[in-house]
Amino acid sequence: MKKKLCCECGKALIKDEAALCKKLLGTDTDEFYCIDCFAEYLECDKVDLEIKIQEFKEQGCILFL
Amino acid sequence: MKRHIYADNAATTKLDAEAFAAMKIWLLDEYANASQQYSFARKPRAAIKQAREIIAECINAEPQEIFFTSGGTESDNWAIKSAVLANLNERPHIITSAIEHKAILNSCAAMQNLGCTVTKLPVDARGVVSPDDLASSILPQTKIISVMTANNEIGTIQPVKKLCEIAHEHGKIFHTDAVQAVGHIPIDVKNLGVDMLSASAHKFNAPKGVGFLYVRAGVKLFPYLDGGAQEYGMRAGTENVAAIVGMAVALKKNISALETNQKHIIGLEKLFIRELEENNIPHVRNGAEPTLPGLISLSFDGKDGEKILHRMDLMGISISTGSACDGNKNQISHVLKALNLSESLAKGTIRISLGKNNTLEDVRAIVTALKKVLGD
DSSP states (O other), rough: OOOOOTTTOOOOOHHHHHHHHHHHHHOOOOOOOHHHHHHHHTTSSSHHHHHHHHHHHTTTOOOOO | OOOOOOOOTTTTOOOOHHHHHHHHHHHHHOOOOOOOOOGGGHHHHHHHHHHHHHHHOOOOOGGGGGGEEESSSHHHHHHHEEEEETTGGGEEEEEEETOOOOOHHHOOOOHHTTTTTTEEEEETSSBBBBBBHHHHHHHHHHEEEEEEEOOTTTTTOOOHHHHHHHHHHOOEEEEEEEEBBBBBBOOOOHHHHHSSSEEEEGGGSSOOOOEEEETTOOOOOOOOOOOOOOOTTTOOOOOOOOHHHHHHHHHHHHHHHHHHHHHHHHHHHHHHHHHHHTOOOOOEESSSSSBBBEOOOETTTTOOOHHHHHHHHHEEEEEEEEEEEEEEEEEOOOOHHHHTOHHHHHHHHHEEETTTTTTTHHHHHHHHHHHHHHHH
C-alpha cells in the first residue's frame, strides 16, 4: 500500500500517525498529518497526541492495530 | 497553561470545599470506629446521626429511613435484589424502563439468571415512560417497579409521582433511581410517594464512594451486605464517617441554594442553545421538558460523537458522548437506541452537562470549540 504523506510537510507517516488522523478527523479523511503538524493544526501539545495514541491502543481501537 | 473547562457534571461533580473541610477531622483526628463502645467513638457516632438527620430533611424523609451505602450502584442493587430475594420462590417479576442506568438493568439481568422475569418499559421519542404502559405491564407476581427520576444521558424527568400512584394502586413497591436528580431538583419523598430512592453523593458535590438508599418506613427491606450490625443491621461494614459527613454538608448546601443554582445553570443552558443557533450549528436536542437543568444531549447528523469528544478534550474541554467507536463499529448507548434515533444522529451525539461552577465564559468557549470541530 502506498505510504501516506503529511499534507503540510510531506513527511512519510508512520502507522500510528495515519490512524490518529482517522480517529480525530474521521475515518473517511483524505487529509493526513505527521504528529508535529497535527499538533500545530489542532493547536495542542504533541505529547497530548502521543498520550491519545497510547490510550486508543489500550482501548483496543482497531485503527491502531 | 491551557484552561480546563469541565462540562461533564452528570458524570461527577467537583467536591465542595466546605464538604471537604468538614470531612478532614473524621479522617485525621476523630478516626474512631463509630460502632465501638468507648468514649472516643461518641463523636463519629454523633456525626453519623446528625448527617442522617440532615440528609433526611433534605428529601423530606425520616432519619431512620436513610441507609448509607457506597453509592448509587449499591443502592440500586440493594433495592432490586432485596425485593426479589425476599420472594425468590415465587419467580418474581420486575418492571423497569429501557433507559435505566446499568446499575438497575444489570441488577435485573442478574435476577433473571435466578429465574425472575423482567419487563423493560419502552420510552417515547422524548424519553418518557408511559403510565399506561406501566399499568398494563403489572402482573400478580410483580415484586418491584423501578423507574429513574431523571435520565443521566438525556436529562428527561419521568412522571414519578404518577407512576408511583399506579404501582400503589396495584399494591406494588416502587423504587426510583434518583442519582442524577438529588441535589439538583426538589425531591420530596413524601410528595412523590416512592417506597425506595437511590442517591449518589458525588453527583451533588460530595465525595465519591458514598450514597444512600431511602426506604419508606414499613417497606420490608432485606440485608444486602451481611456482617456487623451497622445501618440498623441492614448494611454491614464500618461506616465511612468522613464521606457521610461530606455528603450531608454538600447536599444541605446544594438544597439551600437550589433555586439560585437552577437559575444560574438554566441561564447557561439558554445561552448555550442561543449561541449554537447564532453560530448556525445544526443540531437536534434529545430529551424533553421537564429536564434536568444543564444537561444537554445534542445530536449532530452525520458527525462522530467520539471524535468530537477527543477533539474537545485536546482543547481542554471535558464532555461526554453517547457512542463509542473501536474503529470498526459504533456502539450506541442503550438510551439513544431506546429513543429510536437514527444511527446517523445517534453516532453524532454528545452530552454537555453544565454545573453550578460553570460560567458564561465557559459556555462561549465550548460553542467556539464545537464550531471548530464540527467544521473539520
